[in-house]
Amino acid sequence: MNAPLHREVPGTLLDTTAALAEVSQAWDTDIVHRLTDYIAIPAKSPSFDPNWATSGHIETVVRNAATWIEAQKVPGLTLEIVRLPGRTPVLFFEISATKSQSQQTVLMYGHLDKQPEFTGWRNDLGPWTPKYEEGKLYGRGGADDGYAAYASIAAVQALKSQNVPHPRIVGLIETCEESGSYDLLPYIDVLRPRLGDVALVICLDSGAGNYDQLWLTTSLRGMASGTLKVQVLSEGIHSGDASGLVPSSFRIMRQVLDRLEDSATGRLLPASFHCEVPAERLAQAKATAAILGEEVYKRFPWAHYDCEGSNRITLPTTTDPLQALLNRTWAPTLSVTGAEGLPALRDAGNVLRPYTAFKLSLRLPPLVDAARVVQEMKALLEDNAPYQANVTFESHGGATGWNAPETAPWFEQALNAASQAHFGAPCGYIGQGGTIPLMNMLSEGFPKAQMMVCGVLGPKSNAHGPNEFLHVPYAKKLTAAVAQVMASLP
Secondary structure, three states: OOOOHHHOOOOOOOOHHHHHHHHHHHHHHHHHHHHHHHHOOOOEOOOOOOOHHHHOHHHHHHHHHHHHHHHOOOOOEEEEEEOOOOOOOEEEEEEOOOOOOOOEEEEEEEEOOEOOOOOOOOOOOEOOEOEEEOOEEEOOOHHHHHHHHHHHHHHHHHHHHOOOOOOEEEEEEEOOHHHOOOOHHHHHHHHHHHHOEEEEEEEOOOEOOOOOOOEEEEEEOEEEEEEEEEEOOOOOEEHHHHEOOEOOHHHHHHHHHHOOEOOOOOOEOOHHHOOOOOHHHHHHHHHHHHHHOOHHHHOOOOOEOOOOOOOOEOOOOOOOHHHHHHHOOOOOEEEEEEEEOOOOHHHOOOEEOOEEEEEEEEEEOOOOOHHHHHHHHHHHHHOOOHHHOEEEEEEEEEEOOEEOOOOOHHHHHHHHHHHHHHHOOOOEEEEEOOOOHHHHHHHHHOOOOEEEEOOOEOOOOOOOOOOOEEEHHHHHHHHHHHHHHHHHOO
8 A cells, every 4th residue: 555645755855754753752852851951940031131141041051952952963063152242142053965056054043041930820830840741841931932942953853864965054043032132133143144045944933823733924023112101209198198189190101001002992093003914914814713713712811700600701802713813913902011110919008109100012013113113102102291290111122023925835835745744734824923033134134035933832832921831742743844844945
């Protein structure tokens, strides 16, 4: 009996069954253990650990990854930790081409820095206390994005073990991504001559619509963030004495935010913060909505209506799967992610607070320029303050989103073949609400390159939040799929 076509191995093609077996063994015997060690290290991104250089955690995870990669003894691999003064380090590796007359390069990207702890972890879990349970590795950073460096090398080894010819491969692993990658551009400038003619970018820092197929990220939202502060007094005073005369800083904050957002609907009011959804992305969203259905919104940990056993839960902004996908990928949104000037409830007395400060996070449609939004937002929030209060918006920077280039026929065929081989289902296409600043840099620098942006952040993986986990069975198949796509590069 003839085997399915994707199982045949005519000369230089990858044996997908053997590749998956090999990468699965690597995950089971080694990578899970390495990631367990990685999770235990609080290597917070520099925005959340200004003393990162002295704390040494970023240095530790970079050195650990470098030591492991060197220990794999990948033929033709050279590696170095590149350092620029005052900036977080990057890990850079090169693997010589084995494909005859190949002049192209595959660029593999990931990051090792992490988001902070956050609250709400399950009692037996914690951000820095890894736990492997039922195929899920819990803890901060394993899925976002510590696994990428290890999975990249495992994918390369799958090619090497079968002697599959491949183009030159380079790896770039940074440590500033969760802070907006502000340290990365100087490294790109330094390393650009060594990147070569990049034909394929593999970025393992994205998400998956489910764990049943390969998912290609086709767009990423941009981001603009900053601190909005409203100050009305130089010190706190008795609320009974002053309220009614001294305007509340919180009420002024609400008024100012009303300039930015319709609080009834969540729609951002400036027209320039919106853009039209390209026809191709709309068609892909319709197809993805048909695949995922209600899971688009049901996958989130909604709060229950009450504590008395009711099965009623908080409702999403829409229950239409297509609109839900567009809301989280092509619509601008405002989130308040932090607050200052508010005492803890147990410490809150009858005092009129001198100021209220919010950390604002705006997610922007992929085609909207983040730098322009930051400027417009500052003027909108600060001008003509109610009661002449001291209203300031301190920008924390921004990053423009990304829309994938047109998919080449070979790339589409390779993605579908890899998804069918390892998942038994075609590749899915999905936009993501997160931001990866590097992608725009790479698209501008290598406009002809195909972008394999994918990852393990599927339903309930909860990157940045409590109980974050890495879905190991999915990661194994994704690793093998990456190897297969690299083998398919013309």
